[in-house]
Amino acid sequence: MMMQRIWNKLKKRLLLIVIILQVLFLTVMAGLNYVVEEFGDIIYLETEPYDPRDVFYGDYVHLNYPIEEIFPSYWFGSEKVKRNKVINVLLKPDERGIYKVKAASDKSLDPNEDEVVIRARYLYKDHDNVRHVTYGLNRYYIEEGTGEEFDTVNQKMIVTVALSPWGQKKILEVDELEQQ
Amino acid sequence: MKQKWLRDESEQWVNEGIIRPEQRDAIMSRYKGRDRLSLIFFLSALLIGLSCLSFVAANWQVIPELIRMLIIILFMVGFYILGHVFEQRANPYYGMISYVVALSIFGAGIFLVGQMYHYTMNSVFAFIVWAIVAYLLYLSRPYFFIFLSGLAIVTVGAIYGLANMHAFDWWLFALFVIGYGSIVLIQNNRLISYFFAISYSIQLMGYTMDYLGSYYWFSVFGLLLYLFGLVVYKEQISIPFRRTPLVIMFGLLLIQTLIFEFSYRPEVHVVFCLILTVMLIIAIVMISRKNHLLKLSQLVIFLPIFLAGDLSQFLAYIVLYVFSVGMILDGYQSDHERRFHFGTGAFLLTTLTVYVQVAWGFLNQSLFFLLGGIILFFIGFLLERKRKTMTGQKRKGV
Numbered sequence: 001m002m003m004q005r006i007w008n009k010l011k012k013r014l015l016l017i018v019i020i021l022q023v024l025f026l027t028v029m030a031g032l033n034y035v036v037e038e039f040g041d042i043i044y045l046e047t048e049p050y051d052p053r054d055v056f057y058g059d060y061v062h063l064n065y066p067i068e069e070i071f072p073s074y075w076f077g078s079e080k081v082k083r084n085k086v087i088n089v090l091l092k093p094d095e096r097g098i099y100k101v102k103a104a105s106d107k108s109l110d111p112n113e114d115e116v117v118i119r120a121r122y123l124y125k126d127h128d129n130v131r132h133v134t135y136g137l138n139r140y141y142i143e144e145g146t147g148e149e150f151d152t153v154n155q156k157m158i159v160t161v162a163l164s165p166w167g168q169k170k171i172l173e174v175d176e177l178e179q180q
Numbered sequence: 181m182k183q184k185w186l187r188d189e190s191e192q193w194v195n196e197g198i199i200r201p202e203q204r205d206a207i208m209s210r211y212k213g214r215d216r217l218s219l220i221f222f223l224s225a226l227l228i229g230l231s232c233l234s235f236v237a238a239n240w241q242v243i244p245e246l247i248r249m250l251i252i253i254l255f256m257v258g259f260y261i262l263g264h265v266f267e268q269r270a271n272p273y274y275g276m277i278s279y280v281v282a283l284s285i286f287g288a289g290i291f292l293v294g295q296m297y298h299y300t301m302n303s304v305f306a307f308i309v310w311a312i313v314a315y316l317l318y319l320s321r322p323y324f325f326i327f328l329s330g331l332a333i334v335t336v337g338a339i340y341g342l343a344n345m346h347a348f349d350w351w352l353f354a355l356f357v358i359g360y361g362s363i364v365l366i367q368n369n370r371l372i373s374y375f376f377a378i379s380y381s382i383q384l385m386g387y388t389m390d391y392l393g394s395y396y397w398f399s400v401f402g403l404l405l406y407l408f409g410l411v412v413y414k415e416q417i418s419i420p421f422r423r424t425p426l427v428i429m430f431g432l433l434l435i436q437t438l439i440f441e442f443s444y445r446p447e448v449h450v451v452f453c454l455i456l457t458v459m460l461i462i463a464i465v466m467i468s469r470k471n472h473l474l475k476l477s478q479l480v481i482f483l484p485i486f487l488a489g490d491l492s493q494f495l496a497y498i499v500l501y502v503f504s505v506g507m508i509l510d511g512y513q514s515d516h517e518r519r520f521h522f523g524t525g526a527f528l529l530t531t532l533t534v535y536v537q538v539a540w541g542f543l544n545q546s547l548f549f550l551l552g553g554i555i556l557f558f559i560g561f562l563l564e565r566k567r568k569t570m571t572g573q574k575r576k577g578v
Contacts, residue, residue, distance in 0.1 A: 014320035019260050022286050022313055023253055026293060030249050033297040084347045121345070141295045171298045 036170050040162035041116055043099045047157045061140045070104045070131040077105035081122045088117050119167050140174050245296055252289040256282050276323040283314055283329055304349045307337025315359045327372060331379045338383040342390045370416040377424035380405060399482045402429050403459045410466045429481040430526060434533055437496045448487060477506025500530040
C-alpha cells in the first residue's frame, strides 16, 4: 500500500526527473571535457604512416599508433589474456617528448615521475608474440570547412592527448610531423 | 478510409434491418475523426522543428560549441514539453511521437557531444545511458513505441559493440533482460513479447558469431528462450518465446543444409553437447507433462545434426520434414489455424530446399523450374484441400 503510494507519486514526477537527468548528463559530458583539458596530463603520441587510400572513412581521420603493438620484452602480464580485457600500459617520453611503451601488463603498474599509465583494451597476440592493443584513440573527427585539412600523403603525425585522472582520454590536436 | 467503409457498410446494415438508424448513429459517433486542429499544430511544430534543424545542421561547424550544446538541450526539452502538452490536450498519439523525437535527440546529443569534444568511446556506454533513459521514460509514459525505441537502442548498441569493438557488453544485456524483461512479464502483451524475443535472438546471434566462433551455439540460447516459454504459462508471452526460436532455428537449418553440401564441419565443444542434452531432457519432461506429445516433434529442430558427419545433409532433410509435418499435425489436431499455416509454409520451404539441392545436378534449368512448379503446386493443392475441410469443420462446429 505504502509502496504503491510512493510509486504513484514517483510516477507523476518521473518524466520531470528523466528530463532533468538527461540535461544533466549532456551538461556533465560537455563539462568534463573542459576539466580534462584543464587538469589532465598531456602526452604526445606518434602515429604510424598510413595508407592514403583509406585514411578518410566518413568525416574522420583514422589514426594508428606504434604503441598499439607491444613487443614481448615489454610485456609483464599473464601469458593468456582474454580479448577486450582492460590492461595497463606504462608510457615514457623519449628525447623528443614522444611517449613510447616501457611496460604493459594486465596487472597494475607504478609510473615514475615523468611516466604515465594509460588503459588499453587487449586485442590479440600475433605469430611473433607481439601483442596488439587499442586505446580507443583511432578516430579524429574533422570539422569540414574549418580549415583543418590533412594531406593524404604517407606521413607520420603527432597526436596530442589529454589524460584525466579517472582514465578518460581525449585527443586535443593532430599535427603533421615535419619531414626531416 | 476506415470511416468511409464504416459509413457505407452501416448504411447497408440499416437497409437490411440488422441495426436501427439510431444504433448506426451511435456506432458512427464512436469513430469520429481525430481532433484535426491538433494535427495542424503538430505538423506546424514538426515543420518549424525541421527548419530549425536543417538551419542548425547547415551552420553546425561555425556555431560555437557552447551554443551547440544549448541548441541540443533546448530541442530535447522542447519536444518533451510538446509531448506533455499533447497529452494534456488528450492527444496521446502526438504526445508519444514527441517523446520519441525527444528521446532520439538525446541519443543524437550524446554522440554529437562526443564527436564535438573528440571523446573516445571505448565501450557501448552511450547506448547504456540511452537505453536506461528510454526505460525510465517508458515507466513514466508506457507507450508501446517508447518500449520499441528502447529495444531498438539496446539491440543496435549490442551489435555496435560487437561490430566495432568485438565486445559483448553484459551490462547492456543485463539491462535488457532485467529491465525490459520485467516489462514483458508485467505487460503480458503478445507484440511486446515478440519484439523482446526477436531482440534477444539478434543479440545472442551476434554474440554467438563473434565470441563463441560458431553459429551452432545459438541453439543453446534459442532453446533457453523456448524453455522459458514453456515455464511461463501466460499465453501472450509463452507463444512468442517458443515460436521465435523455432522460426530462427528452422531458418538456420535451411542455411545449414546449404553449408553441408560443401562438406563444412564445425568443431564441436563437449560443453555444448552437455548443456544441450540437459536442456533437451528438461524440455522433453516439461512437454510430456503437459500432454502435448505432438509438440515433442518441434524439439528436433534443436538437435545438433552436424555431428552426424556425412549423414548430416540427409538428417537435416529428415529433421526439417519431421518438424514441419509435426507442426501441420499439431495445428490440425489443436484446430489452430495459424500453427497449421506455419507448418504448411515450413513444409513447402523444406520441399523447395530439398528439391533445389537434390535435383540441381541432374536436370537442366527449364525442366527444373517446370518440375519444381508442378511438385509445389501438387503439394499446395493437397494441403489446401485438407485445410479447407479443416476450416469447414471448424465453421460447422461453431
